Amino acid sequence: MRSAMLLPVLFALQALCTSVGHAMQHYPAVWGHYDVCKSQIYTEEGLAWDYMACQPEATDMTEYLRVTLDPPNITCGDPPETYCALENPYMCNNECDAATEELAHPPELMFDIEGRNPTTFWQSTSWKKYPKPLQVNITLSWNKTIELTDDIVLTFESGRPEQMVLEKSLDYGRTWTPYQFYATDCLDAFTMEPKTANDLTQQTLLDIICTEDYSRGYVWKNDKTVRFEIKDRFALFAGPRLHNMASLYGQLDTTKNLRDFFTITDLRIRLLKPATGATMVDENNLSRYFYAISDIKVQGRCKCNLHANSCVFDKGKLGCECEHNTTGPDCSRCKKHYHGRAWSVGSYLPIPKGTANICIPSNHGPVHRANASSLGVANRNQARVCDNAMLRCQNGGTCHHHQRCHCSPGFTGILCERARCQGPGDCDDQLSGQASLHHHPIGHQRTLTLVVFPLLFVSLC
Incomplete structure (x- = not known):
């Protein structure tokens, strides 16, 4: 039963690997991933955001x-x-x-x-x-x-x-x-x-x-x-x-x-x-x-200072769609209440993801500026885990201070993405987060699927 449920997921992953491979073979790997601003990672505490530098695609x-x-x-x-x-x-x-x-x-x-x-x-x-x-x-x-x-x-x-x-x-x-x-x-x-x-x-x-x-x-x-x-x-x-x-x-x-x-x-x-x-x-x-x-x-x-991966033309004017809690036409300042450290341009280094240098809430405790060597830990600690601009708490959960979700009865996890086991046998047909996949928009299904099977995805590709 469990194998039958996994087969469609495996085929989808294989197709995704193939399309990614074809898409990337024409470009040098060292170009980096500067069209991506964040991705979900699976930590000991559960799902969290990993922030990257990003910039819009070149165009005419x-x-x-x-x-x-x-x-x-x-x-x-x-x-x-x-x-x-x-x-x-x-x-x-x-x-x-x-x-x-x-x-x-x-x-x-x-x-x-x-x-x-x-x-x-x-x-x-x-x-x-x-x-x-x-x-x-x-x-x-x-x-x-x-x-x-x-x-x-x-x-x-x-x-x-x-x-x-x-x-x-x-x-x-x-x-x-x-x-x-x-x-x-x-x-x-x-x-x-x-x-x-x-x-x-x-x-x-x-x-x-x-x-x-x-x-x-x-x-x-x-x-x-x-x-x-x-x-x-x-x-x-x-x-x-x-x-x-x-x-x-x-x-x-x-x-x-x-x-x-x-x-x-x-x-x-x-x-x-x-x-x-x-x-x-x-x-x-x-x-x-x-x-x-x-x-x-x-x-x-x-030019979005490596803080946006898209730029829109609205009412005759170009403007960056800023991420990393930045704002302005060029994402050149922190949003209000996000001056926990001085604004800084994003960094191309280290290749390929760069350093996002996100703006953080002003009410945080002692802050240490992220650098290339501390990027992973620093950004996980500073991540706004839940808010309307990123990803809402799932299955009826509510966001508390952007840092954790208060989950509805019957659900657990950092984003309330897993059904809580009530007794023996209740979780037999669950795979990490699978119960909540049916409640997500399509875009989130794919993201969570890749997180659930990280080693499998690598081996397929």
């Missing part, structure tokens, strides 16, 4: 930005204008008319779905006021701190700019610092020696460089991207294929300047000189010179 951050242009009237089409091809000054059949949808090129077309035919793109007015510089500032704002996880890529429909600067802000656009300079001639444009990302080392990773790699090849279809190489910088610590992420996480954990380098609230693209394709500008055909961008890619995640 262009879905959540606001774009502004300076000057604001720099977009083509008002009045309508005809453009000539840069490589052929006599081919002048490209029109821009803001009043006609098919011929308009507004800024939002830098962020729409690619793959359409014809290509959609934003386009500036032409350089009709030459020799006055044709300059445009494109500002991308998130109103939220985000962390970059992949290269920033700009795809131009026009020729790539001969001079350009990519800048970042960490204070919502109040101040700006350069990320990288781009020019056909770095010495002439910015009095800087040309370099590439491959010239950087661990010691010079934070250096601001000027590169000539992305300011040439103005006519070639496959040569119209401009990049800011995030992954090449990651690789300086994590290796060429990013297989040693533990090393990178360790550096990010201990070097604030390095974390800040990959953190932004805003990006600004300063277009300073359009592609000309020659040493001299053809003043008789200025309709050849303009900027046009078909796509901008910015991959990243909400």
Whole structure:
């Protein structure tokens, strides 16, 4: 009888092991489990929470930005204008008319779905006021701190700019610092020696460089991207294929300047000189010179200080769904009444779970700050075992000071998850916690099943 009851559970566990194995085989193990904030563990006292560092998954951050242009009237089409091809000054059949949808090129077309035919793109007015510089500032704002996880890529429909600067802000656009300079001639444009990302080392990773790699090849279809190489910088610590992420996480954990380098609230693209394709500008055909961008890619995640594994976009604003008793848009402070120790950012270390550094209730007794070596014991002692944000006491139990459940008659255990044995034979058909599984939501059934058979689960996988 007991074996028959276990068979469905065993098959479910085998299926789970298989799916987990397939899901993980494409990723290095050292990436850690930073999308998980807590899990249940079985201690001598019963079920308890084990807290981990966590962060949201990386995603396409262009879905959540606001774009502004300076000057604001720099977009083509008002009045309508005809453009000539840069490589052929006599081919002048490209029109821009803001009043006609098919011929308009507004800024939002830098962020729409690619793959359409014809290509959609934003386009500036032409350089009709030459020799006055044709300059445009494109500002991308998130109103939220985000962390970059992949290269920033700009795809131009026009020729790539001969001079350009990519800048970042960490204070919502109040101040700006350069990320990288781009020019056909770095010495002439910015009095800087040309370099590439491959010239950087661990010691010079934070250096601001000027590169000539992305300011040439103005006519070639496959040569119209401009990049800011995030992954090449990651690789300086994590290796060429990013297989040693533990090393990178360790550096990010201990070097604030390095974390800040990959953190932004805003990006600004300063277009300073359009592609000309020659040493001299053809003043008789200025309709050849303009900027046009078909796509901008910015991959990243909400910065939640390793205190949240999800970020929501609500009422036009991004915000972390904070855990570990933290609060704020970036989970950057403890909740009210949870100042039992000073707030601290979560830690990537030790790999793979990190250190949660949870905020604890203010009315606790003497508190010792958790570190990597004391994480398990410290977090179990500080865990809010029962509350509405985590897991309610089961089978009618009530939570007392977040630390223990007062159980209804007939039930016991730290979460009242086990039926109390009243006499001989009453528990014959029970396996730890099995009687209460029928009363749980589906999500809790799976969690408790894995806790009940820890050794069996490991052996199956």
